[in-house]
Amino acid sequence: MNKQSSGKKALNFLGANSVPIMFIVIIAVCIPIVGFSPTFLLNEIVTRLSRNAFLILSLLIPIMAGMGLNFGMTLGAMAAEIALIFTSDWQIWGIPGIVLAMIISIPISAVLGLLCGKILNAAKGREMITSYIISFFMNGVYQLVVLYMMGSIIPIIHNNIKLPRGYGVRSSVDLTRIRKSLDNLLAINIGGVRIPMATILIIVAMCLVIIWFRRTKLGQDMRAVGQDMEVARAAGIDVERTRLISIVISTVLAGLGMVIYLQNMGDMATYSSHSQIGMFCIAALLVGGASVDKASIGNVFLGVILFHTMFILAPAAGAKITGNEVIGEYFRVFVSYGVITVALIMYETKKRREKAGIGQQLAAAQREGGVTRA
Amino acid sequence: MSEQIRTDDSILVRVHRALKDFGVPRLIIAAFLLLMFIVAPFTGVNFWSQVTNVFNRFSWNAVLVLAMVPMVHSGCGLNFGLPVGIIAGLLGATLSIELGFTGPVSFLMAIVISTPFAILFGAAYGGLLNRIKGGEMMIATYVGFSVISFFCMMWLVLPYKKPDMAWGFEGTGLRTTFPIDKYYGGVLSNFLKIEIGKLVIPTGALLFFALLAFLMWAFLHTKTGTAMTAVGSNATFARAAGINVNRIRMLSVVMSTWLGAVGILVYEQGFGFVQLYNAPFNMTLPAVSAILIGGATANKASITNVIIGTILFQGIVTMTPTVMNGLINLDISEVLRVVVSNGMILYALTRKTEVSR
Numbered sequence: 001m002n003k004q005s006s007g008k009k010a011l012n013f014l015g016a017n018s019v020p021i022m023f024i025v026i027i028a029v030c031i032p033i034v035g036f037s038p039t040f041l042l043n044e045i046v047t048r049l050s051r052n053a054f055l056i057l058s059l060l061i062p063i064m065a066g067m068g069l070n071f072g073m074t075l076g077a078m079a080a081e082i083a084l085i086f087t088s089d090w091q092i093w094g095i096p097g098i099v100l101a102m103i104i105s106i107p108i109s110a111v112l113g114l115l116c117g118k119i120l121n122a123a124k125g126r127e128m129i130t131s132y133i134i135s136f137f138m139n140g141v142y143q144l145v146v147l148y149m150m151g152s153i154i155p156i157i158h159n160n161i162k163l164p165r166g167y168g169v170r171s172s173v174d175l176t177r178i179r180k181s182l183d184n185l186l187a188i189n190i191g192g193v194r195i196p197m198a199t200i201l202i203i204v205a206m207c208l209v210i211i212w213f214r215r216t217k218l219g220q221d222m223r224a225v226g227q228d229m230e231v232a233r234a235a236g237i238d239v240e241r242t243r244l245i246s247i248v249i250s251t252v253l254a255g256l257g258m259v260i261y262l263q264n265m266g267d268m269a270t271y272s273s274h275s276q277i278g279m280f281c282i283a284a285l286l287v288g289g290a291s292v293d294k295a296s297i298g299n300v301f302l303g304v305i306l307f308h309t310m311f312i313l314a315p316a317a318g319a320k321i322t323g324n325e326v327i328g329e330y331f332r333v334f335v336s337y338g339v340i341t342v343a344l345i346m347y348e349t350k351k352r353r354e355k356a357g358i359g360q361q362l363a364a365a366q367r368e369g370g371v372t373r374a
Numbered sequence: 375m376s377e378q379i380r381t382d383d384s385i386l387v388r389v390h391r392a393l394k395d396f397g398v399p400r401l402i403i404a405a406f407l408l409l410m411f412i413v414a415p416f417t418g419v420n421f422w423s424q425v426t427n428v429f430n431r432f433s434w435n436a437v438l439v440l441a442m443v444p445m446v447h448s449g450c451g452l453n454f455g456l457p458v459g460i461i462a463g464l465l466g467a468t469l470s471i472e473l474g475f476t477g478p479v480s481f482l483m484a485i486v487i488s489t490p491f492a493i494l495f496g497a498a499y500g501g502l503l504n505r506i507k508g509g510e511m512m513i514a515t516y517v518g519f520s521v522i523s524f525f526c527m528m529w530l531v532l533p534y535k536k537p538d539m540a541w542g543f544e545g546t547g548l549r550t551t552f553p554i555d556k557y558y559g560g561v562l563s564n565f566l567k568i569e570i571g572k573l574v575i576p577t578g579a580l581l582f583f584a585l586l587a588f589l590m591w592a593f594l595h596t597k598t599g600t601a602m603t604a605v606g607s608n609a610t611f612a613r614a615a616g617i618n619v620n621r622i623r624m625l626s627v628v629m630s631t632w633l634g635a636v637g638i639l640v641y642e643q644g645f646g647f648v649q650l651y652n653a654p655f656n657m658t659l660p661a662v663s664a665i666l667i668g669g670a671t672a673n674k675a676s677i678t679n680v681i682i683g684t685i686l687f688q689g690i691v692t693m694t695p696t697v698m699n700g701l702i703n704l705d706i707s708e709v710l711r712v713v714v715s716n717g718m719i720l721y722a723l724t725r726k727t728e729v730s731r
Contacts, residue, residue, distance in 0.1 A: 122724040129454075129512045130723045133716050136659065140712030148706060324546070327527055334523035341516040348506035348513065 019339060020289045023306040026335075030313040033320050039192040041312065048308040049301070050183065050199040051264040055257035056281045056300045057206050058250050063295045064214070065246035066226030068128045069282045069340075072116040072247065074135035076254025077274035078142045079108035083255070084178075084262060085150070085169055085270070089161050093177035095185065098263055105255035112138065113251030117244035124229070128292075128344075135278060146270060169270050179266030199260060206253075207297050222246055226293070283307060283336040292347035310335065399721050403667055403686050403714065410693040417700025422572035424693060431688035433563060433579035434644035435664065438637035438657065439684045440583070441630050442665045443590060446675040447599075448626035449606035450503055452662045452719075455514035457522045458499050459634020460654045462491035464525070467639060467648050468548065471557055472536050481558035484639050492632040495521075500627030504620045507609075515658075522654050529650050539648075551649050558639075559646040579644060586633070587677050602626055606673055637661075663687060663715035666722045690714060 014021065031041075055073070062070040083104035087097045116134050123130040150156050151167035163170055183196035213219045221242050224232040233239050258277070262268050285295060287310075288303020311332055318328020415421050438456065445453045466488025475483045499517060503510050530547035534540050538556065539548050553559065565578025593599045604612040605622045613619050638657070642648050665675055668683020695707035 119720065119724055125508075126511070126723055129515065130720065132512070132515065133719045133723065137713065137716035137720055140709050140716060143709045143712070144706070147709070148704070322531070324530060327530055330523060330526040330530070334520065334527065337516055337519040337523050341513065341520045344509065344513045344516060345502065345506060348509035351509075352506070 017289050019287055019342065020302060020306060023287055023310060027306065027309050027313060030310070030317040034313050034316040036312075036316070041309070042193045044312050045305055045309060046193060046195055047264065048311075049304050050196045050203065051261050052281065052284065052304050052308065053203045053300060054206060054260050055254060055277065056285050056304060057203070057210065057297070058253035058257050059281060059285055060210060060295055060297070060300070061213075061222070061246045061253075062127075062250045063290070063293065064219070064226055065222040065243055066229070066293065067120065067243060067246065068131075068292045069285075070131055070247065070250050071128060071278050071282070072113075072120075072131035072134050073250060073254035073281065074274050074278045075112040075116055075138050076105070076109045076251040076256075077258040077277050078138060079112055079251070079255040080105045080258030080262065081268060081270065081274060082108055082142075082146070084175065084259065084268060085146070085156075085161065085173060088173055088175065088178075089156050089158055091158070094181045097178050098182055098259060101259050102256050105259060106252055109252040109255035110248055113248035114244065116251065117247035120247060121240050121243055139275065142274075143271065171270055173268040173270055175262060175266050175268055178263050180264060182260065182263050199264075202260070210297065218242070218245065279336060279340070280307075283339050286339050286343040291343060291350075307336075397669065397721075399718060400667060400669060400686075403690065403718075407686055407689045407693065410690070410697050413701065414693065414697050417697055419696050419700050420572055424696065426572065426574045427692040428685065428689050429575055429580075430563070430644060431692050432684050433576045433583060434641045435637075435661070435688055436583045436680065436684045437586060437633060437640045438661045439664045439668075439680045440586060440590060440677075441633035441637050442661060442670070443675050443677070443680060444602065444626040444629040444633070446665075446670060446673060447594065447606045448602045448623045449609060449673055450623055450626060450630075451511045451514070451672050452665075452722075453514065453630045453634070454511050454658055454662065455499055455503075455518045456630075456634045456658045456661055457518035457654045458495050459492055459631040460638045460657055461521050461525050462488045462495050462631060463635035463638035464648070464650060464654070465491050466635060467554075467642060468534060468539060468650075471539060471554070472534055474536075476557055478558065478561045481561045481639065481643060484558065485636055488635040488639070489632065492635040493628055496628035496631030497624065499631060500624035503627060504623055518658060519655070522652070526651050548650055550651050550653075551647050553647050554642060555646065558643050561643050562640065563644050576644070579640065582640065586636070587680065591677050598622070598625070659715055659719070660687065660691075660711075663718040666718045667714075671725070672722055687715070 055077075058073055058076065059070055062068065080101065083101040086104055087101045092100050116131065116138075119134060120127050120130055145154075147168045149167075150169050151162045156162050156167075156169070161169055161173060180196075182202075183199050185196075185198035186201075187194055187196050187198075189195070214223070221232070221237045222245075224235065224237055225239050225242050229239050232242075258274070261277070262273065265273075284303040284307035285299060286303065287307040288299035288301070290296070290299035290303065314332040314335075315325050315328035318331055319325040411421070411424070414424055441456060441459060442453050445451065463484070466484040466486070469487045470480045470484040473483070473487075499514075502517065503514065506513055532548075534548050539552050541547050541549055562579040562582050563576035566581070568575040568577055594603065601612065601617045602622050602625070604615065605617060605619050609619050612622075638654075641657075664683040664687040665679055666683065667686050668679035668681070670676070670679040670683065691707070691711055694710055695705050698707060699705055
């Protein structure tokens with residue numbers, strides 16, 4: 001009896017964590033094939049962890065509020081890029097440049113988040129597809145602003161940022177003088193692995209803030225709204241406002257995260273840096289074992305490590321196995337999309353099963369009630 | 375009584391109601407296109423060559439937009455999984471060429487070969503959508519992406535040998551883009567082509583679309599077609615009436631997928647190239663927004679919506695670059711296309727009447 005239940009438990013554990021386990025298997029197979037040195041691999045993982053973790057943390061709050069995966073985090077990334085264009089133009093570099101970029105990004109992100117939240121409130125039950133389309137829509141607006149208005153309406157001083165035609169921003173903005181200035185602050189070296197302490201500290205602080213936030217009144221409200229909007233409304237919670245705030249916070253955090261991301265990269269592709277960021281962050285979070293309605297800080301870190309290890313290994317493994325590096329690159333894109341697809345399917349089937357379960361319970365209760373009455 | 379109230383309505387109220395029915399975004403887009411046509415001659419752009427462009431673009435894209443109709447009718451929402459059909463079409467195209475068919479026959483064979491793939495993929499895709507009712511659009515989007523990226527690997531791995539398609543020097547994998555002049559390029563567009571001065575009408579392609587559109591219209595008036603509409607407007611009611619909802623939905627997805635496959639072949643014959651790898655990523659959203667611009671909603675779409683929508687959308691896409699360039703020497707057509715197409719989808723997603731199911 002006991003043995004059976006523990007077996008069942010193990011099966012349940014496997015079922016609930018199938019995605020992370022699948023990734024561990026892929027990685028375990030790839031590592032010996034590729035033959036990277038442990039130091040190289042660890043260095044890469046730490047770099048990517050510090051680069052991406054903050055961005056992925058920004059996804060947690062909308063999930064808490066029941067709004068699913070916030071594909072609109074791209075808006076925050078765009079705000080950060082606009083901020084970095086300005087700080088580069090004003091030639092404020094190093095830590096002051098990063099701090100200033102973060103400060104400038106906040107109001108832009110907040111306005112975009114407000115807009116996004118308003119639209120999502122009008123599309124309840126379809127938040128994900130709507131936020132996904134919003135990110136495309138705003139990408140058009142972003143291009144309009146950066147490619148046509150900057151330099152013509154919005155003043156841009158330096159010619160190395162402007163396109164030769166006199167307005168619009170070049171397709172790549174050089175951030176060499178900001179590059180890794182946050183990562184190099186307080187960096188320490190353990191056995192050949194470079195650890196960017198300042199960045200890690202910021203990420204840890206953010207985690208603590210999120211844990212604290214969950215316990216505040218607002219955080220509790222968000223969880224209530226996420227559980228059941230109607231019940232929350234009956235309990236006197238302003239549902240629309242709570243949802244709006246969750247998206248604004250998420251967008252602002254995504255903006256800050258994007259500044260951290262770009263200072264590590266040291267180069268900004270003006271028109272494409274943000275386009276894939278949402279997809280990769282969401283895929284990483286899901287790889288960490290999160291689902292559309294439930295995600296923890298643990299999922300973020302496990303996800304970054306597993307997903308990005310796969311990212312490092314896939315092209316090299318593809319090259320070794322098939323002799324064609326491009327296959328590995330297509331493979332990792334395929335895995336990213338595949339993971340999101342599987343997670344979405346699992347979420348929807350679970351939702352349906354729960355609905356059916358409630359129906360059965362109701363029917364059973366009715367039957368029992370009927371029996372007692374008879 | 376109500377009759378009387380109706381006749382008493384002032385013109386203003388009636389205009390207001392008509393406006394509401396037509397939809398403000400649609401009106402703006404139509405007005406914008408009209409403005410483009412009026413301004414065009416003043417910018418030194420030839421009016422008739424512009425009309426020709428619009429005709430051409432319409433004939434390339436209309437079938438892809440038509441592929442939205444069955445799924446909207448059965449309540450599966452907008453077919454964001456169009457790439458599933460497109461991939462089936464690309465398999466048909468590449469296999470037909472690989473097997474050595476040329477000229478018009480290669481077009482016919484591409485359709486024939488892609489059909490079993492479309493049915494197979496469509497059935498799998500439809501079966502999946504039946505398990506996740508209510509969340510179709512998001513999942514369809516990502517199913518489409520997954521299929522595209524899976525086939526990115528397949529185009530490299532599959533043993534295609536035809537030198538017109540495969541990379542010559544490496545000997546493995548297909549090229550990203552290759553011309554199909556020797557095969558079915560222009561096979562429909564050049565059929566019965568009418569040329570009057572600068573105006574060229576791709577009659578064959580238009581007729582082919584008309585044929586498919588007529589078949590779709592006829593199908594929607596058959597018993598099965600009516601059942602499909604019933605499922606889309608109220609699934610519970612349809613089930614009570616003895617309709618097998620899942621089967622009908624499956625049928626609609628297979629139809630949409632097959633039309634997607636044929637649609638991409640029609641697009642290619644007009645465009646003159648086959649595009650593989652990441653190209654299908656850019657096909658879905660224009661088709662979705664075109665049918666929405668044409669007046670469709672997430673659960674209602676007609677052939678008229680397809681025709682009007684494709685003309686308006688493709689009209690804007692073709693007119694703005696030339697007119698804007700002539701006018702202010704500034705090409706913002708790409709930005710405009712992104713904003714208009716996604717704005718239209720957003721508008722449809724946020725309308726209250728369409729959210730409720």
